[in-house]
Amino acid sequence: MENSNQEKSDFISFLKEKALWVRKETLNIHGIAPGTRLASSLSDVEIFVALYYGGILRFNPKDVYAEDRDRFIISKGHGAISLYPILADLDFFDKNELLKVSQPGSFLSDIPDNRIPGFETINGALGHGLGVASGIALGLKRKDSNAKVFVLMGDGELCEGAVWEALMFSGQHKLNNLILIIDNNKISMLDCCKNIIDLEPLEEKFSVFKWKAERIDGHDVGMVYQSLKNLKSDKGEYPKVLIADTIKGKGVQQLENNTLCHIKVLKKEEIIEAIKKLQ
Amino acid sequence: MNPETTKTMRDVLIEDIYKKMSGNERIFFLSADFGAPALDNLRRDFSDRFINVGIAEQNLVNISVGLALENYIVYAYAIAPFLTMRAYEQIRLNLSIATQIRPVNVNLVGVGAGVSYDVAGPTHHSLEDISLMRILPNMTVFSPSDWKLVEKFIDYSIDKKTPKYFRLDGKPLPSIYENINDLDFEKGFYELVNPPTGGPPTGGQKICLVSTGYPTQSALKAAKEINGVGVIDVFILKPLNEKLLFEALKKYDWIITLEEGFINNGGLDSLISKILYDNQSNIKLKRLGFTDKHIFDLGDRNYLHKLNDLDEESIINIIQNLKTA
Numbered sequence: 001m002e003n004s005n006q007e008k009s010d011f012i013s014f015l016k017e018k019a020l021w022v023r024k025e026t027l028n029i030h031g032i033a034p035g036t037r038l039a040s041s042l043s044d045v046e047i048f049v050a051l052y053y054g055g056i057l058r059f060n061p062k063d064v065y066a067e068d069r070d071r072f073i074i075s076k077g078h079g080a081i082s083l084y085p086i087l088a089d090l091d092f093f094d095k096n097e098l099l100k101v102s103q104p105g106s107f108l109s110d111i112p113d114n115r116i117p118g119f120e121t122i123n124g125a126l127g128h129g130l131g132v133a134s135g136i137a138l139g140l141k142r143k144d145s146n147a148k149v150f151v152l153m154g155d156g157e158l159c160e161g162a163v164w165e166a167l168m169f170s171g172q173h174k175l176n177n178l179i180l181i182i183d184n185n186k187i188s189m190l191d192c193c194k195n196i197i198d199l200e201p202l203e204e205k206f207s208v209f210k211w212k213a214e215r216i217d218g219h220d221v222g223m224v225y226q227s228l229k230n231l232k233s234d235k236g237e238y239p240k241v242l243i244a245d246t247i248k249g250k251g252v253q254q255l256e257n258n259t260l261c262h263i264k265v266l267k268k269e270e271i272i273e274a275i276k277k278l279q
Numbered sequence: 280m281n282p283e284t285t286k287t288m289r290d291v292l293i294e295d296i297y298k299k300m301s302g303n304e305r306i307f308f309l310s311a312d313f314g315a316p317a318l319d320n321l322r323r324d325f326s327d328r329f330i331n332v333g334i335a336e337q338n339l340v341n342i343s344v345g346l347a348l349e350n351y352i353v354y355a356y357a358i359a360p361f362l363t364m365r366a367y368e369q370i371r372l373n374l375s376i377a378t379q380i381r382p383v384n385v386n387l388v389g390v391g392a393g394v395s396y397d398v399a400g401p402t403h404h405s406l407e408d409i410s411l412m413r414i415l416p417n418m419t420v421f422s423p424s425d426w427k428l429v430e431k432f433i434d435y436s437i438d439k440k441t442p443k444y445f446r447l448d449g450k451p452l453p454s455i456y457e458n459i460n461d462l463d464f465e466k467g468f469y470e471l472v473n474p475p476t477g478g479p480p481t482g483g484q485k486i487c488l489v490s491t492g493y494p495t496q497s498a499l500k501a502a503k504e505i506n507g508v509g510v511i512d513v514f515i516l517k518p519l520n521e522k523l524l525f526e527a528l529k530k531y532d533w534i535i536t537l538e539e540g541f542i543n544n545g546g547l548d549s550l551i552s553k554i555l556y557d558n559q560s561n562i563k564l565k566r567l568g569f570t571d572k573h574i575f576d577l578g579d580r581n582y583l584h585k586l587n588d589l590d591e592e593s594i595i596n597i598i599q600n601l602k603t604a
Contacts, residue, residue: 135345165338
């Protein structure tokens with residue numbers, strides 16, 4: 001892909017188009033299932049797109065537990081509605097399922113669970129993903145597997161104490177096959193995170209726990225792709241964290257920078273309007 | 280008490296797991312900084328598969344789940360109340376809920392059942408764990424009354440890919456099972472003392488002591504003193520064969536449940552009460568255990584049991600009163 005600038009630019013354009021399409025599809029799903037956490041599912045779109053369409057994550061839709069797959073643990077489960085269209089597009093399940101989210105008989109709910117092909121774990125409760133992922137990473141090391149473990153976590157989730165138990169553990173055990181991505185959208189349910197518990201500067205928190213930390217603009221999909229690619233091949237001996245600075249509700253005017261956007265539900269006409277305005 | 284047959288359940292478990300780890304590379308043993316004399320060899324000889332996660336029970340459970348998702352068989356070892364209550368959501372989410380879809384083999388080994396840690400006080404007593412673990416779907420709850428059951432359960436636990444809770448006593452106890460080979464963990468209970476045949480010997484009530492864990496030891500002693508009293512040991516509190524258990528219970532007029540746990544709150548007594556109710560039975564039920572108060576009284580285990588009618592002498596008195604009632 002990187003043999004020429006033109007190819008690279010085409011590839012980035014392709015990722016951008018995918019991100020735009022994912023936002024539209026996510027809005028459509030919200031129209032069907034108004035209980036989905038829309039704003040939380042819009043800040044991490046570029047992260048999902050880079051992982052799945054950028055060739056970062058190794059996966060097999062026909063054998064979801066294939067031994068050589070990379071494990072992806074989505075700790076901020078509620079914010080993964082935007083992954084539904086991606087998984088359908090990549091044939092993890094039928095696209096028609098997207099029209100039935102949270103309807104009787106569907107397996108796609110407001111908050112995803114591990115019935116869904118492509119979801120390794122259930123994470124409706126926050127602060128559990130990193131600990132489980134650390135156990136997986138340790139298990140893979142003992143098997144001499146090359147597979148990597150990616151974790152997506154929200155910054156609000158960092159208030160959970162169990163996260164820090166896992167951070168200490170994975171640093172101590174040098175789980176360098178573990179790559180944590182923080183969707184740093186800076187807002188939790190009731191307020192800006194900094195007004196609740198201010199954890200900045202985040203890089204320093206991680207580095208004192210022996211993690212390698214990097215920070216990027218989480219909506220620059222080219223940068224997200226390049227950073228994840230570098231981190232995946234990084235041979236350093238410690239676990240790695242990518243702090244992706246994002247905007248909660250990215251792309252939707254009613255949500256962006258609204259501290260109460262977490263549980264904001266858009267009306268049908270607002271959804272149509274929002275899709276039109278997306279670019 | 281015959282010292283040759285007296286052992287601590289955790290030592291029996293660890294020594295046996297040690298042997299299994301030699302032949303089975305899929306077994307991990309994790310501890311939340313909790314030890315045992317028998318653990319020192321295991322820590323030394325299996326340093327790649329023994330992990331001390333530190334005083335962090337929540338992480339103990341989550342790391343165990345992660346390893347188990349990679350098809351390892353994991354034993355997660357900690358003090359019973361901290362394992363079950365500090366890490367309750369980890370257990371609920373990653374063992375009870377998640378395993379309904381994707382089974383894993385995680386064995387939560389809690390040491391210090393009931394008031395094994397008698398004088399350590401209420402923080403170290405474990406009187407809620409039976410109810411808390413029993414309420415969780417997909418969980419197997421193992422509550423042994425002697426070390427032979429523990430030894431027998433290890434093979435079963437390796438083969439059965441489900442989450443399990445081992446409620447182990449903290450003190451050395453004599454063995455009570457003689458013939459261990461006809462035990463059935465799917466059935467979940469064993470009739471240690473059978474009812475008298477041909478009606479009650481004294482013309483009074485037919486009584487059965489139904490017990491789990493350490494109190495089975497006291498129940499057996501009491502039954503030896505009074506002829507004609509049955510004893511049933513319930514060593515799997517979930518899942519167990521309720522139909523067969525009722526078949527055993529219906530031979531009696533009175534059931535006395537005994538447990539080192541809070542009664543009237545979802546423990547063994549609630550299980551028996553539910554079985555009797557479901558079968559529209561007229562069998563009467565008396566529940567022995569700890570009432571709705573934490574225990575600040577100081578004294579050894581027998582003293583705490585005396586205060587709560589769980590000691591051998593109190594059990595005998597209660598039986599005598601019921602017989603003549």
